[in-house]
Amino acid sequence: MTDSIVTLSHIQKSFGSKKVLKDLNFTIAPGNIVGYIGPNGAGKSTTVKMMLGLLEPDDGTLELFGQPISPKDPSYKRRIGYVPESADVFDALTAREYLSLIGQLYGLSAADAEQKALALAELVNLRDAFDRRISSYSKGMRQLILIIASLLHNPDILFWDQPLNGLDANTVLVIEEVLQDLRDQGKTIFYSSHILDVVQKLSDRIIVLNAGTVVADGPFKAIAKEADTNLQQLFNDLTGFAEHGQKAQSFVDIVTEGESHEDA
Amino acid sequence: MKMLKKTEPVPNDPAALPLPKAFSWLVRLRPTFEKRGIQFDQLRLILATKSLLASRESSGLGSMFNNNKRGKRSRLRITFLWNTVFGAVLGLLLLIPASIVTTFTMFMTVQLLTSFLAILTSYSSLILDPRDRTVFAARGVNDRTLSFARLLNICFYLGMTLLAMGGPGIVISSFHYGPIVAIGGFIALLFSGILSLMLALFVYLLILRFFDGERLRNMLNLVQILLMIGIYAGGQLPNLLPQSMSIFGASISDQFSWLFIPAFPAWFAGLPMLFAGQVTALSLLLAGLSVVIPVAMTLIFFHFSGVFEVYLEKLNQGNARPRKLGWWFRGISALMTRPGEERTYFTLGWRVLGSERDYKLRVYPQLAYGLILPLIFIGNELREMSFKSASHFIAYAGIGIIVALAPALVNLRFSSQPQAMAIFQYVPFKTHGLLLRGVVKAMFARLFLLPLVLMTAITTAIGGLDALVAGIAVIILTYGITLIMGWPLVGSQFPFASVYSANANFRGGSIGVISIILGMIAAVIIIFVGGFLGGWIFPLVLTLLGLTFGLLLGHFYRTNLRYELRINTEPE
Structure with missing residues (x-):
């Protein structure tokens, strides 16, 4: 019997000549909120896709729920709720149709899936748009559809890749509380986000990935080197990005050089 | 037989999408599919969803599934009619006063080109849609089911194209050569469609296996073009026989020659020849190749279908650096x-x-x-x-x-x-x-x-x-x-x-x-x-x-x- 719900050992992954993940190792215990952060291209989405069996590692082992994942038996995915990084949905469907489809893929009846989806949609003010095609939705509304889709089947673990993209501040607050409540009920949440103050506030543990390797791992207080730092500063230090002030100044200089076109 | 026992295409769940009518026959084969690792309920869902999506488009064959709107139907009929008219013109090739092997080789060369062109230009986006993996594979649909659903969907569209483009020719051949030969031609037409599809799938499989990023995309384009040229060249090979004459002249030789083996459009003249009573070494060879090769390719593809799905994820990966303008x-x-x-x-x-x-x-x-x-x-x-x-x-x-x-x-x-x-x-x-x-x-x-x-x-x-x-x-x-x-x-x-x-x-x-x-x-x-x-x-x-x-x-x-x-x- 293992304590961890997810175990990654010596995972490596390359795309062509580009090595995206280099010897990735971590485990996740149940009932935790784990923030998985890193610069663009660090390998966050690749990690999530491998945990879902969408990509195979070149090397290393990956276990979920104490078992190595196998493409021949995808039944473990019924215990996972997934929010993809890009809003890959079928735009021509309505939210009702799309969520019913996803619910059925997870083994719910169509009627149950629709009923549950409608109830969740009402809570996030999507009731009026429920029977409209998703193509007419704003970015935030699409994101909410993906979030609802990941929760319909009451999964044990959530893999959320940039779940807060496009959401308004009020909805972000709701989602934060939802995640905390789910964690309190024993669910495990593994998510990535670029909104670092939310990650700092919400996460029991933070894993920082840079250039395919873990550069920090632990609760925020444990990985922070100084007492008065915040996750943004820590992130900049860990990922070797210290020249933001200088870059901003250069940016403004270029924008404002030459004549103004106001009168053109 | 137990396997063929009729069951309802509509699931017990009243809110669930039923299987499209075109696929309702699948229900009878449910036990067989499940024995081979295909998740039938998921298959039904994917096909129903794809059909629903197709019916939402203002054009496209998919609107056949949802024929409530007159506008869509009439557009569909017009396009189907256009292709049928084109098919009727192609069918005139079968009236050329020449041997069956000549007329059917010419006819099947054009059919193969047409169906292959349709696969590459119109259905390739169905074959190579990595979005399916995010939506379906991430939610527990196994690779074999996803691959099979995609194949069924494409087969339906391809079948309709073959029917429109090849059907008139088969009817014409029934008047010219008799109904028995036409049946042989029809079976050959179906196998030619399978061969086109399998050729395309194998090419995609190989390219997806060996290439990544932008090179993968470039190779896809290049190989598709080369295959088109290959099909035409294959149709011309029998003309190289010494006894042969011009394409609009007399006849391709109906004597056995090894040149017929690489000339794969000519294979599909074999069944009509056999059905016309020409039981010769050539007709047996051609008919055999026209059946065995597509069936063998289908079986081999099914073996690798899971791998194909995994490789498709490569299309989701970021591009390589763009080329400079030269x-x-x-x-x-x-x-x-x-x-x-x-x-x-x-x-x-x-x-x-x-x-x-x-x-x-x-x-x-x-x-x-x-x-x-x-x-x-x-x-x-x-x-x-x-x-x-x-x-x-x-x-x-x-x-x-x-x-x-x-x-x-x-x-x-x-x-x-x-x-x-x-x-x-x-x-x-x-x-x-x-x-x-x-x-x-x-x-x-x-x-x-x-x-x-x-x-x-x-x-x-x-x-x-x-x-x-x-x-x-x-x-x-x-x-x-x-x-x-x-x-x-x-x-x-x-x-x-x-x-x-x-x-x-x-x-x-x-x-x-x-x-x-x-x-x-x-x-x-x-x-x-x-x-x-x-x-x-x-x-x-x-x-x-x-x-x-x-x-x-x-x-x-x-x-x-x-x-x-x-x-x-x-x-x-």
Whole structure:
């Protein structure tokens, strides 16, 4: 019997000549909120896709729920709720149709899936748009559809890749509380986000990935080197990005050089 | 039999989507599928969803599934009718007074080309849709089920295309050769469709296995074009037999020869020969190959179908670095455009066309087909290696280019990122016609100019000054025709501002028909002018025509076009 719900050992992954993940190792215990952060291209989405069996590692082992994942038996995915990084949905469907489809893929009846989806949609003010095609939705509304889709089947673990993209501040607050409540009920949440103050506030543990390797791992207080730092500063230090002030100044200089076109 | 016991296609759950009628027979085979690892409920869901999605499109065969709206049905009927008319014309090949092996080889060569073209241009987006993995595979659908569902979906569309394009020919053959031979022809037609599909799938499988990133996309395009040429070349192999005569002459030899083995379009003449009572070594060999190879390929593909799904994820990975604009671009843009707005739009068009995978998949095979046409017209001369008139060859190449022109222009409307064109809604964009002119010129320069210049160089080496003059004249004429056709085909719709329709397969067929008809009209004009006037007058007339079109329309574009800057994120 293992304590961890997810175990990654010596995972490596390359795309062509580009090595995206280099010897990735971590485990996740149940009932935790784990923030998985890193610069663009660090390998966050690749990690999530491998945990879902969408990509195979070149090397290393990956276990979920104490078992190595196998493409021949995808039944473990019924215990996972997934929010993809890009809003890959079928735009021509309505939210009702799309969520019913996803619910059925997870083994719910169509009627149950629709009923549950409608109830969740009402809570996030999507009731009026429920029977409209998703193509007419704003970015935030699409994101909410993906979030609802990941929760319909009451999964044990959530893999959320940039779940807060496009959401308004009020909805972000709701989602934060939802995640905390789910964690309190024993669910495990593994998510990535670029909104670092939310990650700092919400996460029991933070894993920082840079250039395919873990550069920090632990609760925020444990990985922070100084007492008065915040996750943004820590992130900049860990990922070797210290020249933001200088870059901003250069940016403004270029924008404002030459004549103004106001009168053109 | 227990396996064939009839069960309801509609699941017990009343809110669930039922299987489309076209697939209701699958229910009877449920136990068999499940024994082979296919998740039947998931299969039903995927097929039902795909059908629902198809029915939401204003064009496409998928609207058959949901035939409540009269407009959609009538559009569908019109496109189906167009393809059937085209199929009836093709069917006339079977009336040529020649042996069965000759007529059916010619007929099946065109059928294979047509179905393969349809797969590459219209169904490739269904085969290579990595979105399915995010939606379905991430939610517990196994790779075998996903692959099988995709295959069934494509088979349905392909079956309808075969029916429209090949059905009339089979009916004609039943009058000409009798119903028994027609049945043989029909079975052969089905196997030819399977072979086309399997060829495409194996090519995709190999390329997905060995390549990544942008190279993967480029290889997909290149191999597709080479396969098109291969199919045509395969159909021509039996003509190389010593006893054979011209394609429109007498007959392909019906004596056994090993050349028939690589000539795979000829395989599909085997069953009609057998059904006509010609039980010979040749007919047995051909019929055997036409059945065994497609079936074997299908079984092998099923074995690898899971791997195919995993490889598809590669298409979701980020692109490699974009190519730099080279000397060809710099020279051509300086030659064809004026500095300023038009050159900016030319560059935009050039870059977009270089990165649009869907555009390449839809248009490049058509271009290859267009380039094959001259070989068909002067097949005899090529075979006899008596290249009498290089200038005639280049004229026919012009015809081929014109055949590919309609799809190349129509697809300028689409982009995988139509929202990007919204930038024109908030920048001061005044001269709309220059955008169209720049983009159409970029398309011509990128796709057509280089092959024409290369052909002119080759034919000049063979045919001397006459061929050079003819080459220049053809380039100018095709440029003029590009501008003429650009106006009706892209002038009403903002370029790159509509999302590609994954199921616009039937429209692909009708565009093919329109382009072939236009090509034929142009062929008649060019052959008439070239054949009867000859000498210097032929290229001179072409040059004058091209220059007139070019100058008139170049000005007309600038002053007479105003786009509605609308972005269509839903498939047309």
